[in-house]
Structures are given as structure tokens and as C-alpha cells.
Amino acid sequence: MKILEKEYQNILYKSPGKFEETRFEKIHNEIFLNSADASKLVAKEIAELIISKRQQGENCVLGLATGSSPINVYAELVRLHKEEGLDFDNVITFNLDEYWPMDRNNVHSYHYFMHEHLFKHINIRPENIHIPDGSIPQDKLMNYCLDYEENIKNAGGIDFQLLGIGRTGHIGFNEPGSHYNSGTRIITLDYLTRSDAASSFHGISNVPRKAITMGINTLKRAHRIVLLAWGQNKADIIKKSIEGEISSAIPATYLQNHQNTTFVLDKGAASELTRIKTPWLVGSCNWSEELKNKGIIWLSQKVRKAILNLTDKDYNDYGMSDLLAQEGSAYNLNIGMFNRMQQTITGWPGGKYNADDTNRPERALPKTKRILIFSPHPDDDVISMGGTFDRLVEQGHEVHVAYQTSGNIAVADHEALKFAEIAWEFASDMDKQKLAPLILELKQRKENEINSEQVRRLKTLIRKNESLGATRFEGLPDTNVHFLNLPFYETGTIKKNPLSQKDIDIVKELIDQIEPHQIYAAGDLADPHGTHKVCLDIILESLAELKDRDYMADCWLWLYRGAWHEFELHEIDMAVPLSPDQVLKKRQAIFFHQSQKDGVMFQGEDIREFWVRAEDRNKETAIKYRDLGLAKYAAMEAFKRMKL
Known part of the structure; x- marks a missing residue:
């Protein structure tokens, strides 16, 4: 190997072994x-x-x-x-x-x-x-x-x-x-x-x-x-x-x-x-519990059968005969997997009081939990888990939302200009003198110029008040909404600063203040240099520094994903079904973020609006559960527990 030395072998996820393991690979x-x-x-x-x-x-x-x-x-x-x-x-x-x-x-x-x-x-x-x-x-x-x-x-x-x-x-x-x-x-x-x-x-x-x-x-x-x-x-x-x-x-x-x-x-x-994805197709496997779950769901999707309908022949035909031999029969494999997936489904994301929680994803106690939802940008909360957010508030938990960054860079100049000109109409002559340079900058700013501090503040306020509109719609008091404006983000450019102890201290202080039983955090890390990745790293660093606090023994961390990718089915630990009414309410909450609705700046390759992406993803998750032979729902939001 050109890159690695023996002392670094422990950091490999999976190193190529025998020829059969890499026989599909040409590089x-x-x-x-x-x-x-x-x-x-x-x-x-x-x-x-x-x-x-x-x-x-x-x-x-x-x-x-x-x-x-x-x-x-x-x-x-x-x-x-x-x-x-x-x-x-x-x-x-x-x-x-x-x-x-x-x-x-x-x-x-x-x-x-x-x-x-x-x-x-x-x-x-x-x-x-x-x-x-x-x-x-x-x-x-x-x-x-x-x-x-x-x-x-x-x-x-x-x-x-x-x-x-x-x-x-x-x-x-x-x-x-x-x-x-x-x-x-x-x-x-x-x-x-x-x-x-x-x-x-x-x-x-x-x-x-x-x-x-x-x-x-x-x-x-x-x-x-x-x-x-x-x-x-x-x-x-x-x-x-x-x-x-x-x-x-x-x-x-x-x-x-x-x-x-x-x-x-x-x-x-x-x-x-x-x-990596289907190692049973290249040779014998060491069937860990995670790999077994992954394989059975893959097989169900591959042959387009519900889990309980899979046969010995299906397992043998698709390279999983050693798993079949290990477990004894398709029936044993099927019923175990079916029960596992069924137990991920809950309408009580904060736990159901006075219920047997042996096979539920969340604890029954305490009845009222303190819950902290971290949102990297000021709309990730409702886009990614708006239905669950609504359930948690509706079921009486003490819910807090923390917006980790201002999101100001995602506000287009024409959107900011609209608000500045509205303010102009209400302003006194003295205030108009202050607004005039701001309006002029927004009209004349060239594409490669960095926003001034005044423009960044205006864009921050736009996103802050959009967020407050959404959280009020969800029934959350303003006192439970926290705008952290983490320093790593506030550069005025696409390029951000590395995370610092100051970022960590801000998040630590909030966690210490709330002492949450549940923390929700964005776990869609497709871009290793993206804001979501940095925001999760800050949370994890904060939790590591807080690990000796008494309340941490009863604190669970749940990861959600955004509008682009959902967790693989075998990764999901909690799936919260949404009724058609909740799907509609989630859409309405997203609509409060008007600056991000039409012609959004960071659209990526997907031309759909964010609310459409979110709904389609949630509906697709529900369809996948249905195709496994589980109950049929309008939509589902999925979460993975990260053990601390």
C-alpha cells in the first residue's frame, strides 16, 4: 500500500482482503x-x-x-x-x-x-x-x-x-x-x-x-x-x-x-x-446483527416480497445461504426482522407514559421530558422533523429549539431588499438616513462581494423572525426558542471558520441550562465540510465535555436527516408516522420560511422546493415500511439513536 503503514491499520473501516472480496473492483x-x-x-x-x-x-x-x-x-x-x-x-x-x-x-x-x-x-x-x-x-x-x-x-x-x-x-x-x-x-x-x-x-x-x-x-x-x-x-x-x-x-x-x-x-x-453494501454477494460473511438486518431488508426489497413472505430459496438464491444455515430457517429470520421493524414505529416520540416500554424506541418515564431540538439552519427543524416536533409539543413535553447558525448567507439580496424597502416605508426621516446605505448596498452589491455587517444583520433578522413564525405555529413559546449564532458560521462568506471552543461553550451552556432527556440533532453528513457536519461535531464535543453531569446518564441523542437523504431502513431506530393532517401542518410550518421557499439559493441538483422534497421523502419511507409488510401510513419521519 502506498498510503498506509501498519500503525494506521486501526482507522480503516474495511480494508480489502482476499481477492474474492474485491473481485468487482478495478481500482x-x-x-x-x-x-x-x-x-x-x-x-x-x-x-x-x-x-x-x-x-x-x-x-x-x-x-x-x-x-x-x-x-x-x-x-x-x-x-x-x-x-x-x-x-x-x-x-x-x-x-x-x-x-x-x-x-x-x-x-x-x-x-x-x-x-x-x-x-x-x-x-x-x-x-x-x-x-x-x-x-x-x-x-x-x-x-x-x-x-x-x-x-x-x-x-x-x-x-x-x-x-x-x-x-x-x-x-x-x-x-x-x-x-x-x-x-x-x-x-x-x-x-x-x-x-x-x-x-x-x-x-x-x-x-x-x-x-x-x-x-x-x-x-x-x-x-x-x-x-x-x-x-x-x-x-x-x-x-x-x-x-x-x-x-x-x-x-x-x-x-x-x-x-x-x-x-x-x-x-x-x-x-x-x-x-460494503452487499458483502454476501462476494463471499462468506461474519453475520453481525447489523449486517443481518441490512441483508434481510435488502433481500425483501430485491425480490419485492414482504419480510414474512421470504423463503429459504430466496436466501439461497441471493448469496445468503450461510446466514440461513446459522439461523436454521427463513421463518426464524423473518419473524425476528419483522418484529424489530415493527417495534421502531411509535406515535409517541417522547415515550408513552404508563405503557410497557420494553419494546418501544423511547422510555415511558419521565412522563414530561425536557427536549432540545438542534437545528443547524433556521429551517432544518421543521423540514426534517416537523411532524415529530408537532407531536412532542402536542403530547405535553417541554420542547426547546436551538438554531445553531443564523443562516444569513442563504438569504438572497433581492429578498433582503424587499424587507429593507418595507422598513423604509415606516421609517422616520432620521431612520431613513440609516437605511439608505443599506438599500444602496443591496441594489449595487456585486456577486463576489462579501456582505457588510449591516446586511448580514438584516438577513439574520429575516431568518430569525421566519423561525419564530414557524415555532409559534407549532405552539412553542418564544422563551423556548434559542438563537445561538455560532461564531464558526459568521464569516459573511461560504467558507466558514473551523469550530472553536467558543462554539462548544455556547452549546454546552444551553445543554447545561435545559438538562434535556432527549436531544435531536441533524445527522445528514453527506458533505463532510458542510454546516451540518460542523454543527453535529460541536454537539458531540459538548456532550463529551458534559459527560460527568448527573443528568447526562438519562440523556438520549436522536439523529434526524434533512430533505435529501433518509437513513437506510436497517439503520432506523424510531419511525414516527404522520397523518395526512400532520403532513399538511408540517408543510405550513415550512412555508413560514419564505426567504427559502422560492428560488432558494442553495437548491443543489434537485429543483423541487424543500417542502416537496421533505414530503416525498417522508412518503417514500412510509411506502418502504408498507412494502416490508408493515402498517400503511401517509408518511413517516425516521430517527437513529446515537448512544453516548
Whole structure:
């Protein structure tokens, strides 16, 4: 292995073993518990290469990538430079790509990205930095791209190429259809690629339609390639790239022909690989309880039968004969799984008082629980668990909601301008003098400019009062609504600060104040660098520091997911059914967040509005339960308990 050493084996989620375990895979890959550990080891390999090259009196030529995937790699390289003296004097870099047209000083340019995350923090020579120039006139682009190729050749070729991967399978900006022998060139970006970048550009309409990119042929000449992929949203394309046939439709599959490539993945990105998702299809399994649950539900969905209708033949036909032999019969497996899934369903998410809670997901006591719902943004609570929120209040529990961030960056300028102009109509002459600069800024602000503190405050107030409208609609007193405005978020830009002790202390103080029996937190972590991930990390750090408090012995943590992905059925520990009336009430609560309803800035690739996404996801969960042979409901919200 190129990346790992023996002392690091314990951080692997699952390392490839015998040939049969990886027989579907055509690219070497390593799977880690989390992206942070993986990134440190990739940085370690790069550092060792730099040092080795210097000892040989040679330059080290690095091909570098941008995007969220390599951020932790660059952070570790910066740490190695500052704390351990890693010297970059012999390093020459060539970046993969750049938007076109794009001014290098624009905050969205890759020139800006690389200097912010790496170059301005290390001692690399400025003349050794090569990033495609997005300001090159169109009539000079062809010669510029040829010169970029020549510069790589003159530097001796790329020793180590770092890559990310887009959901189209693009590497660099080599979109589907790119030829195996393509070189550095201008390319038109796929809609999905632009959609994924929309959040950084405050909407897809602002994302450039073209880019300069190194070609496939440029990349395949690198001596060593490491591709990084984090999160569940990359899982499908990773499976196709590693297990599929080589095709221009998925450019990453070209790496199957490179002799020194490793895909470095976290659990989410690896989750669709055959040996991870359905290991019984590649060989004998050690059938843990979790794997058994996963396998039975998969089989039920595969053969389209209710759990109780599965037969011995079904288990034998789909690679699960060893499980059948272990348990004795399909009947034993089926009834156990059916009972488990049935016991996840409850209309009492806070526990049902005076009921036998032996097989219920929540405790019966105390009758009235103190409940703290953490919402990363000011609408995640009602989008993700609005029906359960309603049930908890309706059933008499002391419910608190904590909005961890202001969410101000997600308010479009035109939406803020609307509120500012309404305020203008009511303002005195003196107040109009204060409002005038604010209105002027909103009218004239350019797309790449950072919001002023005054504009951020206005946008924060918009989202705060939308949240209060929703919580009042749910019957919650304002005293139980907490706006934390965690410092890590308040940068005024897409890029956030790392979490700090100050963030943790704010959350700790609130938990200490409420002493909750239940905590609900967002657990949809598809983007390892996203706000939801940071917000959950802050909660977990806070709980770790509070673990010795007496009330913590009776505190349970429930994770929910947002509008995009639901938990897999075998992961669900509590499913709360919603009636048609509750579905409608949840929709109405979401509608209070008007600034996020129409033409939302961070829509992603899904053009549906958030309330539609949430309803469709909840209905789909209910249908999946029904198809397993369980009761039929209009919709269901799902939760997974995380034991502290």
C-alpha cells in the first residue's frame, strides 16, 4: 500500500482482503472511518515525497485539486510546514483547472482558493505555482493550453496528482464525453457540475459555463494518482468508477488503466461498493446483527416480497445461504426482522407514559421530558422533523429549539431588499438616513462581494423572525426558542471558520441550562465540510465535555436527516408516522420560511422546493415500511439513536 503503514491499520473501516472480496473492483481503494484521518495520511505521503525528492536534489512536481475534498489535506500540509518544518522550496505545482472566464482575484476563482488554503501559508516560490488563467482572451486560449502542457513536460512531469471527483464522474473538469487522449483545453461544464457549485456562487445562474482543465492524457502521465471522495452523495459515482466498465460517459473510469492509482474514501463514499453494501454477494460473511438486518431488508426489497413472505430459496438464491444455515430457517429470520421493524414505529416520540416500554424506541418515564431540538439552519427543524416536533409539543413535553447558525448567507439580496424597502416605508426621516446605505448596498452589491455587517444583520433578522413564525405555529413559546449564532458560521462568506471552543461553550451552556432527556440533532453528513457536519461535531464535543453531569446518564441523542437523504431502513431506530393532517401542518410550518421557499439559493441538483422534497421523502419511507409488510401510513419521519 502506498498510503498506509501498519500503525494506521486501526482507522480503516474495511480494508480489502482476499481477492474474492474485491473481485468487482478495478481500482485500488482504501476506506477510512472519516475524511480527517484519511486526509492526514494523504498529506503524509505527499510530505514524504517532497522530502525524498529534496534528498535526491530534485524538484517535486505536484498536481493539485480544488473543491471541498482536498481542504483537510492542505490544512495538514500547512501544519506540517509550520510545526514540523516541511520545506516547499523544491515544490512545483500545477493546478487541474479554473473557471473561464474568471478573474484570479474573484473569491470563487481557484487561484483565490489555492492561496487561501495552501500557498500563502507555506514557503513555495511564487514562480513555481501554476494555475490555469481564467482571464485569457478566447482567441489565445488554444496556445495558452498548449503552453500549459509544455510547462508540465519541462518540469519533468507530475510526480503526484491529487484528484477529487464530481457526481458526473468528472476528474478535473473532464466532463462525460472527454476523450482518453485529451490534453489541457477549454470545456463546457455539465449542468450537474454547475449545480453542485451553485452554493458557492449564490445560485446556478452565477456559475461559469466553461472552464480550462488538464486533460485525461495529462492526468494519466502522472507517476502517482490519489483520488479523494467523501460523503454519501459520491457513493453512486464511486461504485461506477471502481466497478463499472471504462467509458467516456464516466471519465474517472479511465483511471482503471493507470498502474499507480488509489481511491481514498470515507464510509459514506464507499457505501455503494459491492463488498460494503452487499458483502454476501462476494463471499462468506461474519453475520453481525447489523449486517443481518441490512441483508434481510435488502433481500425483501430485491425480490419485492414482504419480510414474512421470504423463503429459504430466496436466501439461497441471493448469496445468503450461510446466514440461513446459522439461523436454521427463513421463518426464524423473518419473524425476528419483522418484529424489530415493527417495534421502531411509535406515535409517541417522547415515550408513552404508563405503557410497557420494553419494546418501544423511547422510555415511558419521565412522563414530561425536557427536549432540545438542534437545528443547524433556521429551517432544518421543521423540514426534517416537523411532524415529530408537532407531536412532542402536542403530547405535553417541554420542547426547546436551538438554531445553531443564523443562516444569513442563504438569504438572497433581492429578498433582503424587499424587507429593507418595507422598513423604509415606516421609517422616520432620521431612520431613513440609516437605511439608505443599506438599500444602496443591496441594489449595487456585486456577486463576489462579501456582505457588510449591516446586511448580514438584516438577513439574520429575516431568518430569525421566519423561525419564530414557524415555532409559534407549532405552539412553542418564544422563551423556548434559542438563537445561538455560532461564531464558526459568521464569516459573511461560504467558507466558514473551523469550530472553536467558543462554539462548544455556547452549546454546552444551553445543554447545561435545559438538562434535556432527549436531544435531536441533524445527522445528514453527506458533505463532510458542510454546516451540518460542523454543527453535529460541536454537539458531540459538548456532550463529551458534559459527560460527568448527573443528568447526562438519562440523556438520549436522536439523529434526524434533512430533505435529501433518509437513513437506510436497517439503520432506523424510531419511525414516527404522520397523518395526512400532520403532513399538511408540517408543510405550513415550512412555508413560514419564505426567504427559502422560492428560488432558494442553495437548491443543489434537485429543483423541487424543500417542502416537496421533505414530503416525498417522508412518503417514500412510509411506502418502504408498507412494502416490508408493515402498517400503511401517509408518511413517516425516521430517527437513529446515537448512544453516548
